[in-house]
Structure formats: C-alpha cells, structure tokens
Amino acid sequence: MDLKEIAEKIDLHQQNGMKMGKITNDYPELTVEEAYEIQRLTIQKNIERNDPLIGWKMGLTSKAKQISMNVEEPIYGRLTESMELNEPVLHVKNLIHPKVEPEFAFFINKELKGSNVKPRDVWAAAEGVYLALEVIDSRYENFKFTLPDVVADNASSTKFVLGTQVFSPAYTPWDKVKVTMLKNGEKVQSGYGNAVLNHPVHSVVELTKMINRDNLTIKPGMLVLVGGITEAVSVRAGDMLNVDYEGLDSLDLEVK
Numbered sequence: 001m002d003l004k005e006i007a008e009k010i011d012l013h014q015q016n017g018m019k020m021g022k023i024t025n026d027y028p029e030l031t032v033e034e035a036y037e038i039q040r041l042t043i044q045k046n047i048e049r050n051d052p053l054i055g056w057k058m059g060l061t062s063k064a065k066q067i068s069m070n071v072e073e074p075i076y077g078r079l080t081e082s083m084e085l086n087e088p089v090l091h092v093k094n095l096i097h098p099k100v101e102p103e104f105a106f107f108i109n110k111e112l113k114g115s116n117v118k119p120r121d122v123w124a125a126a127e128g129v130y131l132a133l134e135v136i137d138s139r140y141e142n143f144k145f146t147l148p149d150v151v152a153d154n155a156s157s158t159k160f161v162l163g164t165q166v167f168s169p170a171y172t173p174w175d176k177v178k179v180t181m182l183k184n185g186e187k188v189q190s191g192y193g194n195a196v197l198n199h200p201v202h203s204v205v206e207l208t209k210m211i212n213r214d215n216l217t218i219k220p221g222m223l224v225l226v227g228g229i230t231e232a233v234s235v236r237a238g239d240m241l242n243v244d245y246e247g248l249d250s251l252d253l254e255v256k
C-alpha cells in the first residue's frame with residue numbers, strides 16, 4: 001500500500017469534486033494512523049500549491065452525528081485557506097452532495113500543545129469565538145465511509161464561513177447556546193452547544209491531545225472548528241439557510 005499514491009488520488013477527487021469508492025474497499029487493513037498520514041500527505045499538496053494550513057476541525061463530536069454516520073469516535077481534519085468563504089454564498093457546481101452544519105470556531109492566539117491540556121489552557125489561548133457554518137462534502141459514494149476512510153478524506157472538509165462578529169470566549173456559556181437552522185424558511189434542525197462533547201471547549205482540548213500524538217500543535221493564529229451542533233443538512237442550488245444562535249447573532253448562507 002502506497003500512502004502517497006492514495007493521497008494523490010484523494011487530492012484529485014477533492015480538488016475536482018469527484019466521488020470515489022472507499023479506500024478500504026481496496027485496502028481493508030488500512031489503519032486510522034495510516035489514514036491520518038494520508039490526510040497529512042493530501043493536505044501537503046494544498047500547501048505546495050500556496051494554499052496554507054490555517055487551522056483544524058473536529059468532526060463527529062456529537063453522539064447524534066456518530067450514530068448517523070456510523071463512526072463511534074471524534075476525528076480531526078485540516079483547514080486550508082481556500083476552504084474559507086469570504087462571503088456567505090456557496091457555489092455547489094464543483095461539489096458532490098454538500099451538507100451544511102452549524103458550528104463554533106475558536107480563534108487561538110497562543111500555542112496549544114501536549115497531552116495534559118485543560119479547558120483553562122484553551123480559554124487562556126482563545127482570543128475569540130466565531131459563529132460558523134461548515135460545508136462538508138464526503139468524496140465517498142452516498143456519503144458512506146468507515147473511520148479510516150473519512151480520516152483519509154480530511155474529515156469531509158470542503159468549505160466554511162465565519163460570522164462577521166467575534167465574541168469574547170469568556171462571556172457566553174457556549175454549551176447553552178441554542179441553535180436553530182431554517183432551510184427555505186422551514187425549521188430543519190435545532191440543538192444546543194452541549195451537543196459538542198458536553199461543552200465546545202472540550203473539542204479543542206481533545207484536538208490538542210489527538211494531534212500531540214504526532215507532535216503537532218495548534219499554532220497562534222489558527223482557527224478550530226469544534227464540530228457540528230446539529231445534524232448536517234443537505235443543500236442544493238437555490239436553497240437559503242438561516243441559522244439563529246440565540247442571544248448572539250444569526251448567519252445566512254445562500255446556495256447557488
């Protein structure tokens with residue numbers, strides 16, 4: 001099994017929005033560690049194309065999402081500059097079967113590292129929290145995968161957009177924020193911040209520990225998407241999403 005060759009194949013499918021068969025169909029013995037190495041090699045190709053790493057994302061941090069995707073543990077992925085939308089408009093032309101989920105993004109401005117990191121270390125390092133929408137678009141047919149498959153495909157990362165306003169990490173109890181998503185004016189999902197590992201701060205703690213196994217750290221200036229607060233919602237051209245974060249702000253996303 002040539003991890004570099006697999007990374008090249010995944011990169012091609014990610015860049016062109018093409019679906020593919022699961023990697024584990026060809027390599028049933030693929031381990032999670034090897035899958036993270038494939039993810040690293042894939043994103044290395046973005047970096048070589050002047051699309052730098054700007055942060056990390058956690059996925060499958062809620063029980064509901066673990067059950068619906070049939071994967072029982074949190075995973076992480078890498079965010080690069082080209083994934084960030086500069087305005088709340090999503091073009092689906094080069095996407096396969098995009099879904100959108102409400103999230104929070106922590107802006108970290110002090111290095112976070114090690115295996116013993118605590119919530120208070122995250123609060124000391126977090127300069128702000130943004131409201132965010134993540135667009136996931138698994139490269140696998142029918143959005144179906146095993147744990148190593150989804151890890152190799154960079155945790156389905158595709159695009160994300162942040163709200164304009166930044167919030168103080170300290171003032172808001174992030175676990176108690178109620179989020180309601182409307183699609184074309186109808187309520188499709190709702191949930192609370194505590195869906196993310198009981199409190200979104202735990203997601204950043206967990207990420208720090210997971211990447212520490214490979215001697216990686218969250219660098220100053222990086223963003224962390226903490227994981228979906230509700231189930232992801234499928235979108236297609238013509239859809240309009242309105243996501244209300246009670247007491248804070250609301251985000252819109254126009255799908256074209």
Ligand code: OOG
Pocket residue numbers: 058059060061062065069101134136138150155156226227228
């Ligand atoms: C994996 C990515 C999940 C989240 O926030 O839970 C994710 C997937 O469901 O395709 O981004």
Ligand code: MG
Pocket residue numbers: 057058059101103134136225227228
């Ligand atoms: Mg997500």
